[in-house]
Amino acid sequence: MNDLIMLGHGGGGRLTTDLVHNLFLKHFRNAALEPLNDSALLTMAQKNLAFTTDSYVVSPIFFPGGNIGSLAVHGTVNDLAMSGARPLYLSAAYIIEEGFSLGQLEEIVKAMAAAAAAAGVRIVTGDTKVVPKGMADGLYINTAGIGIHQNTPLGPQRIEKGDAILVNGTIGDHGAAVITAREAGFAQRRIISDAASLTHLVEKMRKNSIELHCLRDATRGGIGGILAELAEQAHSHLLIEEKAIPVREDVRGFAEIYGLDPLFLANEGKMLIFCAATDAEKTLQLLRSDPLGKNAAIIGRVKDSDSAAGQVILNTVIGGERIIDQPTGDLVPRIC
Amino acid sequence: MNDLIMLGHGGGGRLTTDLVHNLFLKHFRNAALEPLNDSALLTMAQKNLAFTTDSYVVSPIFFPGGNIGSLAVHGTVNDLAMSGARPLYLSAAYIIEEGFSLGQLEEIVKAMAAAAAAAGVRIVTGDTKVVPKGMADGLYINTAGIGIHQNTPLGPQRIEKGDAILVNGTIGDHGAAVITAREAGFAQRRIISDAASLTHLVEKMRKNSIELHCLRDATRGGIGGILAELAEQAHSHLLIEEKAIPVREDVRGFAEIYGLDPLFLANEGKMLIFCAATDAEKTLQLLRSDPLGKNAAIIGRVKDSDSAAGQVILNTVIGGERIIDQPTGDLVPRIC
Numbered sequence: 077m078n079d080l081i082m083l084g085h086g087g088g089g090r091l092t093t094d095l096v097h098n099l100f101l102k103h104f105r106n107a108a109l110e111p112l113n114d115s116a117l118l119t120m121a122q123k124n125l126a127f128t129t130d131s132y133v134v135s136p137i138f139f140p141g142g143n144i145g146s147l148a149v150h151g152t153v154n155d156l157a158m159s160g161a162r163p164l165y166l167s168a169a170y171i172i173e174e175g176f177s178l179g180q181l182e183e184i185v186k187a188m189a190a191a192a193a194a195a196g197v198r199i200v201t202g203d204t205k206v207v208p209k210g211m212a213d214g215l216y217i218n219t220a221g222i223g224i225h226q227n228t229p230l231g232p233q234r235i236e237k238g239d240a241i242l243v244n245g246t247i248g249d250h251g252a253a254v255i256t257a258r259e260a261g262f263a264q265r266r267i268i269s270d271a272a273s274l275t276h277l278v279e280k281m282r283k284n285s286i287e288l289h290c291l292r293d294a295t296r297g298g299i300g301g302i303l304a305e306l307a308e309q310a311h312s313h314l315l316i317e318e319k320a321i322p323v324r325e326d327v328r329g330f331a332e333i334y335g336l337d338p339l340f341l342a343n344e345g346k347m348l349i350f351c352a353a354t355d356a357e358k359t360l361q362l363l364r365s366d367p368l369g370k371n372a373a374i375i376g377r378v379k380d381s382d383s384a385a386g387q388v389i390l391n392t393v394i395g396g397e398r399i400i401d402q403p404t405g406d407l408v409p410r411i412c
Numbered sequence: 413m414n415d416l417i418m419l420g421h422g423g424g425g426r427l428t429t430d431l432v433h434n435l436f437l438k439h440f441r442n443a444a445l446e447p448l449n450d451s452a453l454l455t456m457a458q459k460n461l462a463f464t465t466d467s468y469v470v471s472p473i474f475f476p477g478g479n480i481g482s483l484a485v486h487g488t489v490n491d492l493a494m495s496g497a498r499p500l501y502l503s504a505a506y507i508i509e510e511g512f513s514l515g516q517l518e519e520i521v522k523a524m525a526a527a528a529a530a531a532g533v534r535i536v537t538g539d540t541k542v543v544p545k546g547m548a549d550g551l552y553i554n555t556a557g558i559g560i561h562q563n564t565p566l567g568p569q570r571i572e573k574g575d576a577i578l579v580n581g582t583i584g585d586h587g588a589a590v591i592t593a594r595e596a597g598f599a600q601r602r603i604i605s606d607a608a609s610l611t612h613l614v615e616k617m618r619k620n621s622i623e624l625h626c627l628r629d630a631t632r633g634g635i636g637g638i639l640a641e642l643a644e645q646a647h648s649h650l651l652i653e654e655k656a657i658p659v660r661e662d663v664r665g666f667a668e669i670y671g672l673d674p675l676f677l678a679n680e681g682k683m684l685i686f687c688a689a690t691d692a693e694k695t696l697q698l699l700r701s702d703p704l705g706k707n708a709a710i711i712g713r714v715k716d717s718d719s720a721a722g723q724v725i726l727n728t729v730i731g732g733e734r735i736i737d738q739p740t741g742d743l744v745p746r747i748c
Contacts, residue, residue: 113568127501167465205468
């Protein structure tokens, strides 16, 4: 048997059936997936659902700290967790370029299975399409996710004046990792992505009765872009202290060389946390007690004044003020 | 403003926000989508869910009878309906090639909105990625869907000896339409796809208390491929009468010229129906009273004998017998 993906693997015939059994079912096996019917049948513990989707087109497909498969699990799990939902089920749909390596595909599928197990979710339904050579860039993956939420939903509509703003660790790691992995000097300058599922960290805050108002994973656009978006959605005036923002030394060095601002570099395991000011210190300690939050920091607050509603003001390390706006387009394409 | 998609439209910044507001929200607007948070929050009427996903890579993107957008709605809605579920919510995720026409994208989004309205589903969450020129073929769309099911789930495990096998109309229309649309003679030979949502037709059968056992939309692989798959899954011996299978004249002519078998041509608005033999005539009349079933036919039955369990035998028009097996790969790539 050929060890490359052929057009027929997406044709819905024998080759597709074999691929589904020998690859996807083998690694994802669970009771809901196993019947391999048109839909997975699920019984939910309750009726309030969160539903989300993301397509992943990251280049390169493998990068230090993960690959497109683990990213496709972490990213969608995090989108559910950010709404305050507990992620339960994922779909996985593959668009594969003809000639893609079956071995690499299996490595990616294994990474998805491991990421799903770690996040406590099951992959219950899927799809495989193959496009001719030159019609994709190796592999694109879509995941959609379903979670349940029992609490009041979180979101920008709940941001209040006085709220503390935290981040659970160093920023820009994923963006720096992916860009570095594209370069020739990859072997020398190995920056590790922060890609991770944040669901346990969110549950930890919930269990400790932190008065959470809004969570947002700072993916495309980085914390700068996301803060600008949230300020606009919440009509809030956000004040951020640049010196409080944790940035890893290797990421800072990378950003300086490339002339990029870590504020706008993508993260895949970092979230912005808006909570009641009275809970700020407790939240910080809680985050720091977890491996995914050990470099957490309080980076700012929602100002009481309405003078600059909808704006993000950064107090810079050199003592100035800077308005943080949403970037127009991409700093870097295909970061996730 | 440029009327072509730029990389920045997928960057998560201002251009993405504008695209989401001015295109997706404009046409899909509903209460669950509108907050534009990481996840859509949904309250389900009950706890038994069906969940499915499909990526659509059809070429050409526009074909007689539909486009990639309407197909992405019909296809996923049908996957839910085939499980006996009532489709309720869809996600929509776009992978767009840089340089794709914004006007065409709007036409596709409008077709999705119309198809969703017709099927009674809402598009509640989404994602947009843009890949550089040459890294896709215009546009790929993924939809995932959620439905609720109250009845015993349908599926091959419920197929019984003696069951009648019906199809709700002419076969091969979609495959013939897409292949014809790829050819130069497109303007002359205009074969119309059957792409449609089957959810109303399924509900009609439910309401009339038809004893349904298994439904399957005959997409990739055609009714031949799907029958072979079902026979295997159900360990059943299926007997099909070739002369009973409805085929449109233009599709039959097309298939003869290209040397293709309509049995294996894709459908996007046709399903195979397995029901109790005693309900066969009632089902037929019910289907025929609906525009989507006006050419419905009883095409075969599940044999009582175990002599050929797992096999599909076709009684051919010329009086012979032929074993119908799953095709190995693709008859035609990128049919959906």
